[in-house]
Amino acid sequence: MKIRSDILRVYQALHTWVGICAGMLLFIGFFAGALTMFKQPLDRWISAPVHTLPGLPAAQTDALVSTLLAERPAAREEFVLHLQQHENIAAPVSWSEGAGGREIDLSARRWYATLDVHGQLIAQQALPSLLAQLIDMLHRTGGVPGTLGDEYLGVYLMGVAGVLYFLALVSGVILLLPTLVKDFFALRPGKNRKRFWLDAHNVVGIASLPYHIVISVTVIVFAFHDQLYGGLSRFVYRDQPMFTPRVAAGQYPLRELRPASELIAAVQREAPEFEVTELLYMGLESPRPMVRAAVASPRYLVQGAETGYVLLHPYTGKVVDTSMLPSKGDPWSDIVAPMFSLHFGSYGGSLMRWVYFAFGLSGAFLFYSGNLLWVEKRRKNQARDGALPQQKLATRLMAAATVGVCLGAVAGVSLTIVAGKWLSGAAANINAAYLAVYYAVFLSALAWAFWRGAARAGSELLGLCALGALAIPLTSLAAWLMPSTGWWAHGSAAALGVDATALVFAAVFAWAARLAARRAAHGPRDSVWAAPMP
Known part of the structure; x- marks a missing residue:
């Protein structure tokens, strides 16, 4: 063409x-x-693992919800009933006291609860x-x-x-x-x-x-x-x-709340090929109470990052909205949902x-x-047997910025991940520590790239990326071999997969650092990627 x-x-x-x-x-x-x-x-x-409360059999779910609402009035505004247990889910039920919003609250503590063998509520508060x-x-x-x-x-x-x-x-x-x-x-x-x-x-x-x-x-x-x-x-x-279904307003007494098992059964009748993963209860004492059930299936394009949703009335048990459930929504939802799924990869x-x-x-x-x-x-090439040309300032600055921003972000994320264990006992707020570590590493890498130049900083920052990635599996290994460190290591396939992937990244970055160092030392001298001669 x-x-x-x-x-x-x-x-x-x-x-x-x-x-x-x-x-x-x-x-x-x-x-x-x-x-x-x-x-x-x-x-x-x-x-x-110290934050994890024991799970409950499905038969005790209804008792957990009724006990929670009776003893913890703050949970009536909003709480989550987790129907699946994983290492990252601390308890069968969780809630926060206070208003939420789009911005992440780094200091927001969350309550976690379960029932003991005698049916009594066990609750603990932690900073997730x-x-x-x-x-x-x-x-x-x-x-x-x-x-x-x-x-x-x-x-x-x-x-x-x-x-x-x-x-x-x-x-x-x-x-x-x-x-x-x-x-x-x-x-x-x-x-x-x-x-x-x-x-x-x-x-x-x-x-x-x-x-x-x-x-x-x-x-x-x-x-x-x-x-x-x-x-x-x-x-x-x-x-x-646009999104909230039209539901008649009305105040309902808490004693008329439908059992969680009944709500789960209603969702499964509506979506038999999906698995219900959690129930989010909202505004139980408000004029428009609602339960949002999260449903998952790898066979369908869903609108959430990982799940689709079904909305129910918690006091009547009726399904009030299925627009975020595949094949159950209106034409507009059927157009929008695949776009979400294709972005999130939730299928x-x-x-x-x-x-x-x-x-x-x-x-x-x-x-x-x-x-x-x-x-x-934009590189100025050296003429045969001529003097080395002076590369433009814009070219040198763009090379340094590219190395500093990109590799600084990679190193910052790697070191932030390991900081979650390294600083677990020392940081008063581990979430604030995450941000402090990331931006400290990122800004330091950017400053280093401009100070050292793209050629030298390239191999050095790639080496830092390799060390940051390698520190992830080494931290898990240290947790297994030296429990006195206070660190922890999970033996699940998911946690081990993080270690294995980080190890692969470390090898790739180390190989790239070696190539970058070799080019800086022995590559064309008229390139911005050539280290300055002493």
Whole structure:
């Protein structure tokens, strides 16, 4: 296919500049997003077993709910009944005292409860680890702090980056059309490093193009959903509720609350192919009480990050809304739900999570390699037997920023994960410690990259990434061998999977650090990736 050269130049400029403007922010979003595919294993790895209360057989669920509501009035506002037990779930039931919101409250303590052998309520309060939520927030905001109105500033910036991201995808495809068949699977290693990075960038981009189109569109929707829904509510729905089902208001006495087992049976009749994982009770003493049942099935596209939802009336036991249940919603829900599922990867079970994990890492590579290509394209080559050219300041700064931001984020996340155990006994608030560790490592890595230069900092920060990843399985090993440290190690497949994955990352980063150091020492001297001569 032939395209005029002037048109290609326009799209090349568009592709280059929108990629540069959004690349580093999207790198952080994609890397953290890949990790969010395994939020539960991360929670299990980091959760201390001392906070776990014993589970209950299903036959005692009704007794637990009635005892809880009788003895703990604060739980009547909102509590969660967990129907599955994992290492990251501390008790069969949990609740908080206080109002919630979009922002993560790092100091919010949560109550956990169960029944003892005599049917008496056992309750304890603890500060839950928010590691997985904070990594998800890093994915949503790119690590940009601050708020704008009721939303995080970083969310809006990621929405703008999503628009640029979509433009980069479209322009990149147009650039490749003339040589798509010939160069699609071409990966040409050799002395021409720019050619190799361009081949790798193109192969990864085209091979994962449908995934990236879905992510770019959904990022825009998620960032500006308040504005979109506000417009729909004003001009389309008017006085009709968009999400909350129309339920007649009325005050009900607590004694008429339906047993949890009856609500679970009602959900299973409505969704027989789904498993009910939890019940969220809301506003039991309000005019509009509600129970939201979370249902999971790897066979269906669901609207939540991991589950679909069914809404029930807790006093009548009737199902009042199934719009967030696959094949049970209205046409609008049937259109929206797959978009959520395709972004979250909440279908296909563990296999699809690993696929999305690989796609997330490939997206991070796409933006990292794009920045490297920008740097290489603006490199001044040394003439034969001539003096070494002085690279432009913008080129050197972009190389240092790329290394500092991208590798600083990776090292920051790795060291934040291990800090959850290292600082467990010393930090008054482990969630605040997570943020302190991440930003300290990230900002230090960025400053180091500008001070040392991209060539030297590249191998050094890759080495730090390798050490940070290696520290994760070594911490688990130390917990097994030296219980006196106060650390802990879970023996489940999920927790061991975190250690094994981190070990693979450590090996990859160590290999990359060795290559970067070799290129800095022996590569072309006219490159920004060459270490300065003594």
